[in-house]
Amino acid sequence: MRRARFAFGMLGFGYAFLYLPLALVMIYSFNESRLVTVWGGFSTKWWGALFANEAMLQAAWLSLRIAAVSATMATVIGLAAGYALARARAFPGRSLFGGMIIAPMVMPEVVMGISMLLLFVGAERLFGGPDRGFLTIAIAHTTFSISFVAIVVQARLADFDRSLEEAAMDLGATPWVTFRTVTLPLIAPAVGSGWLLAFTLSLDDLILTQFVAGAQSQTLPMRVYSSVRLGVDPQINVLATVIVSVAACALILSGWLTRRKA
């Protein structure tokens, strides 16, 4: 049992390590002082400043729209990819297909960033478009989010009771009808969490975006990055507090929903 006690000790240490920095950032979002390392008393002035920061709000709105579009595209394509991986055992190019789905998950983002930018520059030379901005960012985000959706869907389909699908087919349902009425409702939670994952990844992406964004568009991470490279900024602490709170609420809600269903 001593080994388990050591492991539980490390678990506690790990949680402290993961959460202390975030907790401090959240506490210091209520700091009166501009200096982030000095506590100058309680104040909500940075909260007011952030929510009056027009450029930051615009960037956030752009990021949310891009995230919604790219998560939806990634979910459609990732669902197809995950389904193909789980159900099509052999087809020409399957290992290439599998490789293309896994690789974007771990590929250093600078490599993907420069390659996608060169593709868009090439397309601009050849076809005169698309203009770099919303569309190119959404395409880039879709491309790397597909992997995450595909993995989640594939994992769900792997533990799936196939006799239900077979029964539907035996009763004369076409593959499409079977998919829509039997498979999709059963894997819906996985599809939903795939969408959320893609949404979060898009909302958070800096590097790929910086490469493909062009001169006009500025997303939230780009704004945050250009602000924090100059040093610690109390408004960013407020933003961090908002993001952590939203993520925590969403996770608690989803945990509660799955437990209620189970």
Add this chain to the structure above:
Amino acid sequence: MRAVIALPFLWLGIFFLLPFALVLAIALGTNAPDSVPPVALGASLKNFALLFTDDLYLAAWLTSLRIAATSTLVALLLGYPMAYAIARAAPARRPLLLMLVVLPFWTSFLIRVYAWMGLLADNGLLGQFLRWSGLADNPPTIIGTEWAIHLGIVYAYLPFMVLPLYATLEKLDGGLLEAAADLGARPLSAFLTITLPLSRPGIVAGCLLVFIPAVGEFVIPDLLGGTRTLMIGKVLWDEFFTNGDWPLASAVAICLLVLLAGPIALFQRQQARSLERRT
């Protein structure tokens, strides 16, 4: 089924695979600052030669590999006991414990790296704490050093280490350990001969999930590392955005891709095998 395969195949072919051919083409060209885009196509290996002869670039490659490797090791040493503890906890508590590991991942990478800036800064919160607690009268500067980069990587990638480890440890058959104990094995030797080998797929997957992106990491060395430590992802970024040298940045990307092709292929095989085992 054909359409189901074709859609992702085409999308990834066009937007993921095809661009690498373009990167290679540009990497063989030369920098032409006056044209738009700033590239003169060609077939010169000069960019690649520069990357492997110039001391600055060589140091950047070696530093990136070294920092990624040591950070991966530290993440494993911290992540393994965490995953083990969660897998040994009461089943009803596991989802909550796991959620606490995953939650940071759902917030924001950039924000989490930023969180360390105020902690590690000169006269930052960590330094203040060390002075106040008497652990160090004159705490050393951490920000701008390799220590800070290691810390940042372990912090940012820890969830990626814990999740695959937990997935294998959770499935571990407890009966095996009981059998070992019945046969007189000490806990430590049971761990070394049963738990550790059986969790190898999780160890490999977790290490690759940390190591591969860490080699090409940009945000962490940029925000926490300062100017003294050069990592290759930052070199690519600076060549592209600061110096506007697209061919050299492309050559860095190609080399990084070749360097990581092995680990990426290994990761993919691991994933495919773990799926096959489930079906």
